Amino acid sequence: MTRSFRQTARPTSPEGRAVPRPRAVTKTLLQGENGAGVVRKTVLPGGLRIVTETVPTVRSVSFGIWTHVGSRDETPALSGTTHYLEHLLFKGTRRRSALDISTAFDAVGGEVNAFTGKEYTCYHARVLHTDLPLAIDVVCDMLTGSVIPPEEVEAERGVILEEIAMTEDDPGDLVHDLFAQTLLGDTPLGRPVLGTVDSVNALTRERIMRFYRRHYDPTRLVVAAAGRLDHATVVRQVRAAFDRAGALSRTEDRPAGPRGGQRRLRAARHVELLGRKTEQAHLMLGVPGVSRRDERRWALGVLSAALGGGMSSRLFQEVREKRGLAYSVYSYTSGFADCGLFGIYAGCRPGQIHDVLALCREQLALVAEHGLSDEELRRAIGQLAGSTVLGLEDTGALMHRLGKSEICWGKQLSVDEMLDRMAAVTPDEVRQVAGQVLRQPPSLAVIGDVNDRQADRMAAALA
Numbered sequence: 001m002t003r004s005f006r007q008t009a010r011p012t013s014p015e016g017r018a019v020p021r022p023r024a025v026t027k028t029l030l031q032g033e034n035g036a037g038v039v040r041k042t043v044l045p046g047g048l049r050i051v052t053e054t055v056p057t058v059r060s061v062s063f064g065i066w067t068h069v070g071s072r073d074e075t076p077a078l079s080g081t082t083h084y085l086e087h088l089l090f091k092g093t094r095r096r097s098a099l100d101i102s103t104a105f106d107a108v109g110g111e112v113n114a115f116t117g118k119e120y121t122c123y124h125a126r127v128l129h130t131d132l133p134l135a136i137d138v139v140c141d142m143l144t145g146s147v148i149p150p151e152e153v154e155a156e157r158g159v160i161l162e163e164i165a166m167t168e169d170d171p172g173d174l175v176h177d178l179f180a181q182t183l184l185g186d187t188p189l190g191r192p193v194l195g196t197v198d199s200v201n202a203l204t205r206e207r208i209m210r211f212y213r214r215h216y217d218p219t220r221l222v223v224a225a226a227g228r229l230d231h232a233t234v235v236r237q238v239r240a241a242f243d244r245a246g247a248l249s250r251t252e253d254r255p256a257g258p259r260g261g262q263r264r265l266r267a268a269r270h271v272e273l274l275g276r277k278t279e280q281a282h283l284m285l286g287v288p289g290v291s292r293r294d295e296r297r298w299a300l301g302v303l304s305a306a307l308g309g310g311m312s313s314r315l316f317q318e319v320r321e322k323r324g325l326a327y328s329v330y331s332y333t334s335g336f337a338d339c340g341l342f343g344i345y346a347g348c349r350p351g352q353i354h355d356v357l358a359l360c361r362e363q364l365a366l367v368a369e370h371g372l373s374d375e376e377l378r379r380a381i382g383q384l385a386g387s388t389v390l391g392l393e394d395t396g397a398l399m400h401r402l403g404k405s406e407i408c409w410g411k412q413l414s415v416d417e418m419l420d421r422m423a424a425v426t427p428d429e430v431r432q433v434a435g436q437v438l439r440q441p442p443s444l445a446v447i448g449d450v451n452d453r454q455a456d457r458m459a460a461a462l463a
Contacts, residue, residue, distance in 0.1 A: 024043065024045065025042065026232075028040050037053065037055070039052070041412075044218070044242075048218040048221055048242060049222045049406060050222075050231075050234065050235050050238055051223070053227075053399075054228075058228055061126070061227030061229050062125070062394075062396040062398065063125050063132065064125070065122070065143050065221055066221065066224060066403040067216060069121060069215040070116065070117045071117070071192075072118045072189050072336070076186075076199070078199075078211060079191050080203065082121055082193070082211075088148050088156055089148075090142065091149060093145035094145045096141060101138060105127070108131045109128070110126060111125060119408070123143060126395065132229060132234070137237070140242060143216060143221070145245050172328075177192045181272065182445045183270070183288065183443050184341075189339070269443060271443065271446075271455075271459045272443075273447075275448075276447050281348055281353050282446070282448060283347075284344070285344045286344060287438065288339065288342070289340030290437070291336060296432075298425055300433050302377065302384060302422065303380070303434055305383050307364075308330045312379060315331060315363060318363060319356055319360070326356055329345065337408075342438070353446065353450070354458070364438045364442070368435055371430050372427065385419050388419070444458060
């Protein structure tokens with residue numbers, strides 16, 4: 001049986017007396033009112049970070065463990081390993097079988113799941129507050145004590161290949177992967193999170209285990225919890241779970257730090273076309289954006305909301321409402337540690353691609369030249385503010401904000417601080433970021449029933 005964390009004995013003095021354990025460091029990051037909205041953070045001696053938000057008015061708790069590893073940390077030969085491992089950690093530990101894990105949550109009406117991104121992975125559960133000790137014990141056990149049985153590696157390989165096939169069958173989903181490849185090229189960020197059929201088939205248990213041991217280390221983990229909880233109790237229970245596995249004593253010499261290396265994106269005006277016999281054509285038009293650490297991200301977020309963030313946005317009005325050329329059309333921003341994307345998606349009939357593309361490019365040019373009107377700016381800020389607050393109305397969203405903020409920025413902003421930063425965006429800031437981002441030559445990804453003549457015409461339109 002292979003163990004991922006070393007079991008260590010309690011240290012003793014030369015006289016044989018037990019040495020006191022190193023002390024954890026706890027800070028209150030955000031102070032709420034009447035005991036609600038209090039965010040506290042504890043760093044354990046092994047480097048494990050625990051962040052919680054107290055919400056005493058609810059009867060549930062969302063608990064998650066975030067790992068500072070995603071698909072961008074994979075070499076080409078390991079493409080898909082992070083996601084593969086996400087599946088395998090549900091397949092049994094030294095103390096529990098896969099059925100034991102699922103039964104534990106079913107028996108209390110709880111939920112347990114996980115997701116893999118390009119820069120992080122999260123394992124999360126939502127339970128009644130009285131069942132939080134169970135959730136902590138099981139999820140921590142999964143992260144520290146998984147045995148990754150050989151038979152489960154082979155069984156789950158088939159599941160993941162089916163997941164890849166499901167994505168391939170959904171062009172509205174697949175076009176986002178194609179767009180990332182178009183703009184980011186054959187790089188870790190440009191490759192799909194799921195990997196490919198070839199890369200998944202080539203992965204062995206030994207490679208996955210080495211990846212597990214290297215990256216699932218306390219210095220790379222963040223525990224986040226939100227709901228009806230007591231911070232000190234959560235810390236005590238998490239520490240006991242990790243101590244049981246000897247996990248807090250296992251640290252690598254080089255903890256995860258800021259990502260880098262995506263120094264430049266692919267050449268502009270790059271076009272990727274994937275021919276499919278579909279009723280709709282799915283297109284993504286976009287340019288390099290800004291990183292998640294760039295202060296311009298606030299202004300770019302407001303710009304995206306005005307351009308394609310709702311039913312009153314420019315793209316929705318011009319493409320759908322006035323001309324009926326598409327059912328779905330929107331814009332979005334995506335920021336990574338060292339780069340970002342700004343994209344526009346539209347789904348339309350293949351014969352209308354050129355009209356939709358022309359309208360999207362026209363709106364990009366207009367905003368790059370003139371920015372937003374005062375009314376558009378006011379409406380976009382209001383939309384972002386409202387959606388931000390409404391999106392944090394459940395414990396799962398609060399836990400997600402805590403974990404992602406700690407992994408990505410190493411700090412927590414209160415909701416009021418975020419709203420203030422949005423409200424502070426000025427017309428000049430929007431105009432400046434629009435000129436810097438939207439004036440760049442765009443690239444294009446299209447999936448649909450497109451012939452060679454249409455492809456040549458689209459490529460020429462970007463030239």
